[in-house]
Amino acid sequence: MVDILNNNDHKVQLELEDRSLLIDRIKYSYLSLNLYRHSELLDGLTTTCAFENDLDIENFRGLSLTHFFIKCYQSELHEVLPQLMKNFSRNTNIQQIETRGYIRGAIDWNATYKRRMAVGYDPALFICKPSNRIYDIPENQLTKYLLHFIHNNIDKVEKIAPGKIAGWTMMLEKIKQSIKKFLHHPIFAEVTLPDRLGYTLITKSKKSRNPHYRTIGLLTEYLYNLFVLNDKKTLFEVLSQQLLVPIKTDKIFEFVVYFEVIQVLESLKKKYHGKRQISLLRADYKTVFEYFLTDINTNVKIYYQNVPEEYSNSSNYKQILQKYSVPNVKSNIPDIIIVIEDLNQHLSRTALMEIKYGREQSYLLGNGLRDTLGYLKDFEDILNNKPSALLATYTGEITRPEKSVEQKQNVWITNSNQLNSSLSDFINKLI
Numbered sequence: 001m002v003d004i005l006n007n008n009d010h011k012v013q014l015e016l017e018d019r020s021l022l023i024d025r026i027k028y029s030y031l032s033l034n035l036y037r038h039s040e041l042l043d044g045l046t047t048t049c050a051f052e053n054d055l056d057i058e059n060f061r062g063l064s065l066t067h068f069f070i071k072c073y074q075s076e077l078h079e080v081l082p083q084l085m086k087n088f089s090r091n092t093n094i095q096q097i098e099t100r101g102y103i104r105g106a107i108d109w110n111a112t113y114k115r116r117m118a119v120g121y122d123p124a125l126f127i128c129k130p131s132n133r134i135y136d137i138p139e140n141q142l143t144k145y146l147l148h149f150i151h152n153n154i155d156k157v158e159k160i161a162p163g164k165i166a167g168w169t170m171m172l173e174k175i176k177q178s179i180k181k182f183l184h185h186p187i188f189a190e191v192t193l194p195d196r197l198g199y200t201l202i203t204k205s206k207k208s209r210n211p212h213y214r215t216i217g218l219l220t221e222y223l224y225n226l227f228v229l230n231d232k233k234t235l236f237e238v239l240s241q242q243l244l245v246p247i248k249t250d251k252i253f254e255f256v257v258y259f260e261v262i263q264v265l266e267s268l269k270k271k272y273h274g275k276r277q278i279s280l281l282r283a284d285y286k287t288v289f290e291y292f293l294t295d296i297n298t299n300v301k302i303y304y305q306n307v308p309e310e311y312s313n314s315s316n317y318k319q320i321l322q323k324y325s326v327p328n329v330k331s332n333i334p335d336i337i338i339v340i341e342d343l344n345q346h347l348s349r350t351a352l353m354e355i356k357y358g359r360e361q362s363y364l365l366g367n368g369l370r371d372t373l374g375y376l377k378d379f380e381d382i383l384n385n386k387p388s389a390l391l392a393t394y395t396g397e398i399t400r401p402e403k404s405v406e407q408k409q410n411v412w413i414t415n416s417n418q419l420n421s422s423l424s425d426f427i428n429k430l431i
Helices: 002-026 057-074 077-086 109-119 137-162 166-183 186-190 199-206 213-228 232-241 248-273 318-321 359-380 416-430
Strands: 034-036 090-092 097-100 125-129 131-134 274-279 287-291 298-304 336-342 346-354 389-393 411-415
Touching: 002 248, 057 077, 057 137, 057 166, 057 213, 057 232, 077 166, 077 213, 077 287, 090 199, 109 125, 137 166, 137 213, 166 336, 199 213, 248 274, 248 287, 248 298, 248 336, 248 346, 318 359, 336 416, 346 359, 346 416, 359 389, 359 411, 389 416, 411 416
Parallel strands: 346 389, 389 411
Antiparallel strands: 090 131, 097 125, 274 287, 287 298, 298 336, 336 346
């Protein structure tokens, strides 16, 4: 029993080491290619930028909104607000009033004696100096603006990034509950909601002696830069500070392979004076990267975790199940599909990639090759070129054959150490 536990502990340690290596391998590579995939929300990988100029306004705002909420949570806004409620910043206005029979605030005895002497000695008369607390000041106005912005957009964030992961749902719920209590505070009702966000308010909050108001100032500065100025530099600054890593190591390895494919196509884009069209990897959206290589008049599309409709309709797996009236039938989905269209010769070549993470050779090569061959059979009507598939494994003791031999193979195999060279040769052979 002890040996089994030790063996499991060793496997866990190895996987933790793998995760660290894989994350280091891609964390400086590309812009938030995975913002929120179906079941991987706060597990979704988000990293620094290379494609900032390719973002359209919808992707920019979706990305900004999601990461602004994450920034609020990381800045512990849900804990800052209860502290502010205990000690609202305020101005104090001292007034002088005359009272009879009661006292408000401090008594000004000098003024009281003078007034009593002037009106005929009246022991019930007092000159008081009550303090009038004014909460409608810039720091509180800015706080109100920030909280209204979050309150008005939290439903949008839930739709952009569906809360299918407990961590994400918990994060939004904590922010939502703390804001709800704050907005219903009676003192906060006295505070004016600014019509628009101005930098003067932000500056005053950032210079506040209260550290909680300084936090509000910094968050609102992010808000101003992201949603008023639409400043991409600020977005990528936030992204670089918020590396959101998938829970499953095999998902991280998928990104490693996917990013390596993109790197190969980036080099081809440069070589053939091409252009690209990209999208974020986001829930409920089909992810397709498209490259047009101008000099050779060739179009390249990369499908990640989805199958083009015309290919899905050609799936033998799908057709067989449909004949037996099985409901909601979908085709098999390879990890990556690459479609290359030679516009000069009007030819189309398609290849697929299967990605396997693990350390057991029998699983990586046995199951991996079995799945790959299954995909080839499933899509045999459209996979008519060589090579047709590449199996990418994390480890595995393999030695690439001679180039002349490998290029005749229908299925290529590579591991993480040979990934870049194998992918480069594989894609160039297709093109």
